[in-house]
Amino acid sequence: MKWTELSDNWCPVARTLSIVGDRWTLLILRDCFLGLSRFEQFIESSGMTRHILAERLKRLVEAGILERRLYSDGPKRYDYVLTDKGQELAPALMTLKDWGKKHMPVRRATSA
Amino acid sequence: MKWTELSDNWCPVARTLSIVGDRWTLLILRDCFLGLSRFEQFIESSGMTRHILAERLKRLVEAGILERRLYSDGPKRYDYVLTDKGQELAPALMTLKDWGKKHMPVRRATSA
């Protein structure tokens, strides 16, 4: 079974994961909760490649979790902000944060 | 940057995701919380391939989230149970469940 087919699974956890349960998506959302909204900011903060970021942002917008917003006419530039639906993922991020603080101590410093 | 390098990230969310933030891992844990513990049960419940399941179980055991437990001598058989560390992921699963129930309605029934 492919992972994408989970979107219609009987289990709400599986349905949620069909959107946010891959390698980087929740990290983008973390950045949103930290107040970041632009492409280059996500790149710098998360360390993911532009390629993947672009694809994930597209999916998050389609899913109604982020909104793509024109912030500069002139050279047209867009940024990304959480919708209400996206905001409601805050508790999930909090629980993951709490678990990480308790159970995943840092071994050595990294740049990102 | 590779996703596995997140284990030493400054951010506890990132560190957590370096273990549970890939395509099937949280679904295995969901099954554990539902009381499942055996290889064939995970296969049937989640729909993932044996290949991936074996790899994920190994990582979860290494991470101290599951314990591999001999449940039958005779033909040596092992099952997998949550450690205390694993149990503490319950709140995360709950928040993902709640979000899914609210924001990801089912469109059509599926077998799994």
Add this chain to the structure above:
DNA sequence: TTGCCATAGTTCCAAAACGAAACTTAGGGA
């Protein structure tokens, strides 16, 4: 004692996703 069954994996291979780096597009400003 032979042969089938259950259960937990492993192996193989093709297809899809990822990662790194270069390239593109659309103005702004010196």
Add this chain to the structure above:
DNA sequence: TCCCTAAGTTTCGTTTTGGAACTATGGCAA
């Protein structure tokens, strides 16, 4: 005119995934 910013897109080699078949170990029944 030329370089800069910022949001992507393209290309291509590597890694991961998905599907299916295969292996290992012993129980049990004929």
